[in-house]
Amino acid sequence: MNTYKCSVCGYVYESEEIYDKCPVCGAPRDKMMELDQEAKDKVYNSDVTNDIHMDIITLAASLIELCEDGIEENLDPTCVRAFEISKNLAWQIKQVSKAELEKHVQKGKW
Ligand SMILES: [Zn+2]
Structure with a gap:
């Protein structure tokens, strides 16, 4: 093969x-x-970590949606503020994994 x-x-x-x-x-x-073998190894060895990054991106996207639901409920200012902080943190987590995935793609680790 x-x-x-x-x-x-x-x-x-x-x-x-x-x-x-x-x-x-x-x-x-x-x-x-x-x-060649070296390129194949790169592709297969990075499969696992790529999947982990993909899962993190999906989870972070769900977190962002949850936070937006909470912000929309608009219970009181401190509650909204808490959701805004969490939304921002989730967005940062998502960006970190996206940036790393992009590096993998550029280096052929895909
Ligand atoms: Zn093609």
Whole structure:
């Protein structure tokens, strides 16, 4: 089994044969490159941490929504303030994981 990567969109797939075109973006065959062992290791080793970052981003997004619901309830100023602080912290958590994921993509750790 070989591993190929689309140089246009970054889609990685395993196959005996190289595809005629990318199943994701439709780029032609000559845009596919075969990954060597080092590149493959990078892709697979980062799968777990990428998933963790994705989970953190999803959880943080839920937190932000919850805080917005709380702000909308507008019970009293200190309660609204508490939700605003939490919303800001959740947004920061989300941005940290997003920034790290972006670095992984740039380094081919995807
Ligand atoms: Zn593609």
